[in-house]
Amino acid sequence: MKTDFKTIDENHKKNELFSTKNAKSRILILAIFTCCIFINGQSGPDFTILADKAFQKLYQNPDDCISYSQSLLISDQNTEHKIILQNIISQAYAMKGDYVQSVNASAQKDDTEKDRDISYFMQLFGEYNLADQYQNLDLYNQSQKIISSLLSDTKLLKNESPKSKITIAKLYQLQAINSAIIRNYSTAFDNLNKSDQYIDFHNEENRMIGFENKIFRASYLMRQNKYNDAKILLDQVIINLEKESHQPFLSALAYENLSRYYFLTENYKTAIDKLEKGLLEIENLPYNNLKSKIYESLAKTYFALHNDTKYHEYNKLYLEIKSKLDSNQKEGIRYIVKLVETYQNNNLEFQRQNQSKKLWLLIVVLISSITSLIVYFLIEKRRNKDLKKQVYFFEKQKKRERPIPIATYHKEKQEKIIIDRTAEKDSNKISKEKEIEILQKLNDWEQSDRYLNKSMSLSTLSAQMGVNTKYLSEVINNSKGKNFNGYINELRINHIAHLLKTDPAFLHYKVSYLAEFSGFSSHSAFTTVFKSVTGMSPNSYIQEITKNKMS
Structure with a gap:
């Protein structure tokens, strides 16, 4: 049975969206962890070791990571240490697919601490974390606005310190993800290249970003039908991961992506072998998003092999876990909207600085009323x-x-719009510009x-x-x-x-x-x-x- 490679590749686009949610979560912690070493005079080697151990647990078992990080929070009174640990906990929940707890963990704040005691760079990460949460919830437009604002910050881009470089590398990685969402792959590759330029590969943080970028690049190559190039890159990633300390999440993610190569080339048995290797890495770990994608891929592959028993087995597992993830994601969206409103109502100091304007615009987009004229499109009645x-x-x-194109479409309909608009002078109607934006x-x-x-x-x-x-x-x-x-x-x-x-x-x-x-x-x-x-x-x-x- 022949397979439509392009269609199957498009149906796997969610894999990239999943990679976005989980890979970006871990790199955020890397940037925050690196930041604490340089910006806080009180950051000593003891906390560096503890935070590094918490970060390693993020890749190995989210539940262990949460328990360990929470135990550190109890005794550590340093404001920036608390922010780092809370973000580690937040990303551990995100990797489990528990978005409500993820948003809640990132929003926790000790009322006894004062905002003025937090450095500019850590406040910057507060906004960065909001963008990260939006991407976890598939709210890419909101996330992209924040990321674009951060990348336009000359104070950050001109900083040559290691903490800034690792942050810029992550920001360009997120920009690549946003470009790929709208299928602008040339821009996505360009941003990944820029991200790589800020990586020195001399420590674990930088190496992990490098692995992420390679997996993303292979995924985008696959979507451009450059299957062999993608396979070569993924094989290299898997070989290099085998030389690292145990990294079940990254290994499973690489195998899941590699399985798509074999599926698209109709080598279904090898595709199943790669998927089973990936599943074996995380089978007893709560990486629910990645499990969902592996179950779905196994179901589709067994369907292609006409193995109805296996197809129904994995399709049932996929539907069960996907239903829970979808429900939690919807709750997370509602929760983060309330979180943004809380930030505004409390009038945090960082919002009173220049960056507050960007966050305010984001809130306006989410909660304000849009006024202008309603455009009517007449549908010709048809007989027979x-x-x-x-x-x-x-x-x-x-x-x-x-x-x-939207502009052409709007021009062709302009006469009808003008006719229908003669009686629509009400300021509560949607504007022409906003209509074009929404149509685009x-x-x-x-x-x-x-x-x-x-x-x-x-x-x-x-x-x-x-x-x-x-x-x-x-x-x-x-x-x-x-x-x-x-x-x-x-x-x-x-x-x-x-x-x-x-x-x-x-x-x-x-x-x-x-x-x-x-x-x-x-x-x-x-x-x-x-x-x-x-x-x-x-x-x-x-x-x-x-x-x-x-x-």
Whole structure:
């Protein structure tokens, strides 16, 4: 059975998002740990040793890391030491997928300590940690704004101290992740190269950042169909990790990425072997995000081998752990919004400095009302519904690889907008500029295939884009001509219809699998929506495609 390499590669994009959540978490601790050595005159070798041990436990077992770090917190009264330890605990929870506890741990503050006793660099890390938390929760737009602000800080970029270099290396790494999210791989590679320039490889912290960058680079190469280059890089990472002290998380992450090479080249048995090696590294450890990806990859690989027993076994494990992670992520999003509001209400001193303006803008994006005119998009009534839907659908399939730019789209609709806007002078309507911004974000999101996620909802998409839910809904209704459910369902149908047309292997799949693959909760729902979008049932569409290929 042939496999659509490009499609499978896109379906694995979540692996990179997972790498983002966990790899960045650990490097944050590295930067903070390095920072404490240089900026606090009271930081002695004893705490350096203890913090290093806590950091090592982060890679080996998050639960042990949390217990050990909490025991240090009890006796250590140094403000900066407490910040370092709290961030280690926070990232340990993030690696477990417990985002509520992660946000809570990073937000803890001893009221007896005064903000003025905390150095500028540690305050800077407070904002950096907020960006890190946003990335843990897939809120990439919010995270990117903070990271861009930090990278524009000349005070930081001009500092040649080791603590600054390791921080800049991590910031460029995060910028690479943000670029890859929107498929700007050239910029992603450029940022990874800049990150490498600040790494000296003379200590464990720098070596770990180097490993992370190589894994990210291999993942992006894979998404560009440069499979052999990615494999060479991952093989090298695994060999080098074997020379290090036991690193179960990094080893499992490398094996999971390497398995994708073998899957994409249809060497399914070797792919399973790599996945099992990765799972063996963390099977008894609470790295739940990584386990989720390994379970999912095992299920897909066994499905390709037509091993229904193994497929259902691992798919069940994947669905169980993914459900818990999704639920915790939604709670984490709500919690971090409250956290940001608390920061603003308490008027922390760091917010009163120049950096406060950036955080305030972020809060405004999350909680303020957006005013302007509502754009109406008129939908032409159609007769002979099913026949016209079929003609329209096949025409749209031909143009699917050539999306209309938002600016062009808006220009073409300008006359209709002006007509509909004559009676819409109310200041509560959405502005033209904001509409274009939201439409551009929707266009980027449509290219990411994240709409295939079963848990995707209007509120989740709103949080990811940093857009008010009400106005996001209005823009979708007006510009797409349908509500959110209709919009995302049509994206899913267009996606699976394109695969059926371009990859012969999908013509042999059961309709129930096509429904699950494209993000629908049931066979019946998929069939109903498929007919409403294309004008024909899935089986009829498959027959039509098969007939055309034979003729």
